[in-house]
Amino acid sequence: MAARKFFVGGNWKMNGNKAAIDVIVERLNGSINTSVETVCAPPQCYLDYTKSKLDSSLFVAAQNCYKVEKGAFTGDISPAMLKDLGVSHVILGHSERRHVFGESDQLVADKCAHALANDLTVIACIGEKLEEREAGQTEAVNVRQLTAIKNAISDWSKVVIAYEPVWAIGTGKTATPDQAQEVHEELRKWLASEVSKEVSDSIRIIYGGSVTGANCKDLAKKPDIDGFLVGGASLKPEFVDIINARD
16 A cells, blocks of 8 residues: 555635735745645635745645535635636635534535535545533544535545544644544544545545644654644744654
């Protein structure tokens, strides 16, 4: 089996302006391990600007898109529009989309299917809330969210799964390396059983949830953690350390 390529995405969320982007881009260009698939996800209005500034070895992702090509969907954007901008990746199902904006498992799955049909690489986010973890429902929640995606798609070759425990996003709390590894390993076993061993062996499962320069190396040592989806720290100098966590 070929080694899974380490993957690090920076989700800038609703932060930044052109001046801030210039600082981040200057920090990244020429200073990271090019063997890592590195993706930056700026706010929608800065997709084109960010792409024009980043080295060609780095990719730009959208933070969201809708499930159809065009239509009366004010404020939304389609995979076809992203492709027209030269955007190659999209984050879907992030906990903030699920829990702040009320996106259902089925809507996330439909978005994944349409984005994949338009040849985008999908970073599909799953994860449990604190009360669900405390109730012993971590596996059930992740399997439920992943099953919806499985039922909507047939080709996993351009899917990256991001396990993001909701209780660890923006809270400063991080799953320990052992806790994260346990969930990633269970997800990989589920994929082997419900999809195929080939998909299970090849798909990248990345971790998100208060990843920092201080904890990234220990997380990256775990065999089933194939990278990170990084929030706040992706706006800071330590993002370079996170990208290079396996150096």
